[in-house]
Amino acid sequence: MAVLIVAGLDTGGGAGIKADIETVSALGEHPLPILTAVTYQNPERVSGYFPLPAEALRDQIRAVRGHFDIKAVKVGMLGSGGIAKVVAKETEDLTRVFDPVMASSTGERLIDDIGSLKVLVKGSIVTPNVPEAEALSGLKIHSLEDMRESARIIAQTLKAEAVIVKGGHLNLTDVLYWNGEFFEFPGERVDGFTHGTGCAFSSALAAFLAKGLELPEAVERAKRFVEGAIRFSKAEAKAVNPLWEFQRDAHRWRAREELERAVQELVKFGEKLNPHVPEVGTNFALATALGEVFAVKGRIVRYGKTVKPVGPIELNASDHLRRALLKMREFYPEVRAVLNLRYSGKLVERAERLGFVVSFYDRREEPEEVKRAERGTMEWGIETAVRRAGKRPDVIYHLGDWGKEPMILIFGRDAREVVERVRVLLSPSPR
Numbered sequence: 144m145a146v147l148i149v150a151g152l153d154t155g156g157g158a159g160i161k162a163d164i165e166t167v168s169a170l171g172e173h174p175l176p177i178l179t180a181v182t183y184q185n186p187e188r189v190s191g192y193f194p195l196p197a198e199a200l201r202d203q204i205r206a207v208r209g210h211f212d213i214k215a216v217k218v219g220m221l222g223s224g225g226i227a228k229v230v231a232k233e234t235e236d237l238t239r240v241f242d243p244v245m246a247s248s249t250g251e252r253l254i255d256d257i258g259s260l261k262v263l264v265k266g267s268i269v270t271p272n273v274p275e276a277e278a279l280s281g282l283k284i285h286s287l288e289d290m291r292e293s294a295r296i297i298a299q300t301l302k303a304e305a306v307i308v309k310g311g312h313l314n315l316t317d318v319l320y321w322n323g324e325f326f327e328f329p330g331e332r333v334d335g336f337t338h339g340t341g342c343a344f345s346s347a348l349a350a351f352l353a354k355g356l357e358l359p360e361a362v363e364r365a366k367r368f369v370e371g372a373i374r375f376s377k378a379e380a381k382a383v384n385p386l387w388e389f390q391r392d393a394h395r396w397r398a399r400e401e402l403e404r405a406v407q408e409l410v411k412f413g414e415k416l417n418p419h420v421p422e423v424g425t426n427f428a429l430a431t432a433l434g435e436v437f438a439v440k441g442r443i444v445r446y447g448k449t450v451k452p453v454g455p456i457e458l459n460a461s462d463h464l465r466r467a468l469l470k471m472r473e474f475y476p477e478v479r480a481v482l483n484l485r486y487s488g489k490l491v492e493r494a495e496r497l498g499f500v501v502s503f504y505d506r507r508e509e510p511e512e513v514k515r516a517e518r519g520t521m522e523w524g525i526e527t528a529v530r531r532a533g534k535r536p537d538v539i540y541h542l543g544d545w546g547k548e549p550m551i552l553i554f555g556r557d558a559r560e561v562v563e564r565v566r567v568l569l570s571p572s573p574r
């Protein structure tokens with residue numbers, strides 16, 4: 144199904160037409176991109192924008208209308224009052240989701256005449272954030288009740304088909320007013336980059352409506368889609384990731400395969416590994432590029448003279464190694480894998496002799512407040528060892544504490560590198 148997208152270009156690639164195209168494509172529909180304006184933008188600021196002439200909008204829309212079966216339209220940044228008028232006229236008979244973009248989240252205006260947005264509110268499913276809802280309704284919004292009231296005012300005074308006041312700037316609950324009824328969509332705060340959430344939300348909503356979903360279900364699905372796009376956003380983009388679902392699944396598949404193969408390699412030299420398996424077992428963890436971590440369920444244990452993985456490779460199968468790896472990746476994102484061995488002074492010496500960067504932390508130095516907090520020790524330990532090394536450590540060890548077994552962690556940029564490091568470490572030195 145075709146979805147018409149009327150939006151501006153964000154040169155930072157986080158919001159605007161690029162986020163819309165990715166969203167509609169990721170949801171399996173065909174985007175028809177109609178450009179309103181070019182912005183000069185990065186995640187920190189918008190230094191300006193150039194709106195296209197209004198006739199260029201009319202001609203772009205007319206070029207595709209009639210050739211495609213357009214099931215819905217999403218309208219985002221317009222740039223000028225002239226563009227707003229043309230877009231309103233050329234799309235008035237379509238199911239239209241209108242994100243009334245007034246300014247970027249960094250505060251710069253993205254339309255010359257805010258009043259001109261009203262022409263597009265009429266007949267649209269409008270998706271204002273809190274400041275936009277305040278501007279359109281004239282009501283200050285401090286609570287859920289204010290969100291409901293402003294949605295009702297916008298629908299009744301500006302003749303919107305429906306209004307969704309988004310709570311990203313307030314309480315994370317989105318409020319829909321439709322056919323005289325209110326619907327609420329509560330959400331939890333998701334950690335990640337949020338630049339582009341409004342664009343992804345409105346284009347996901349248009350895509351779900353194009354599929355024929357009823358409005359409340361489409362809103363629910365769009366909201367959950369955006370939560371994923373925040374959760375799996377990437378540091379290099381500093382914005383939401385509309386391709387998250389595909390990427391997550393592809394990365395999961397590859398990571399599972401990579402770790403499975405690496406564990407098989409380890410088992411091949413299981414007799415050498417056996418004496419170095421800690422009492423609690425060895426585990427082997429691998430992070431995907433989106434920060435999810437796989438490990439061996441039930442760990443790798445001693446088995447006769449060799450070793451054996453107890454269960455399959457699963458997500459979050461080792462809390463301990465997952466936290467170690469994620470902390471290490473805050474400093475060195477290229478590190479993706481880690482394995483733990485029983486501490487031995489000889490192994491540490493050998494690692495140093497082999498030229499590995501070896502660092503350590505001492506749990507007796509752990510600050511009281513970290514000790515008191517439920518789960519901070521590992522993070523504190525890795526950070527301490529990383530800072531002590533002053534460069535990327537290959538091996539980190541600690542000598543244990545009451546009830547805590549001393550341990551060596553071997554890190555690597557992928558699972559194979561970790562296996563190679565363990566193999567070299569456990570091989571007898573040539574005489």
Ligand SMILES: Nc1ncnc2c1ncn2[C@@H]1O[C@H](COP(=O)(O)OP(=O)(O)O)[C@@H](O)[C@H]1O
Pocket residue numbers: 271272273309310311312315316317330331332333334337339340341342344366369370373
């Ligand atoms: N940190 C967050 N965690 C979860 N959902 C969020 C977060 N920030 C925004 N959202 C959701 O993203 C969508 C867009 O909301 P919002 O950020 O308010 O819009 P805008 O980008 O137009 O300012 C809404 O569904 C909102 O609830």
Ligand SMILES: Cc1ncc(COP(=O)(O)OP(=O)(O)O)c(N)n1
Pocket residue numbers: 150151152153158159160182219220244246247248249337338339340341342343
């Ligand atoms: C070209 C362009 N269009 C829209 C926006 C605003 O994007 P939005 O999704 O509302 O996200 P925030 O920037 O508000 O986080 C934009 N910046 N540029």
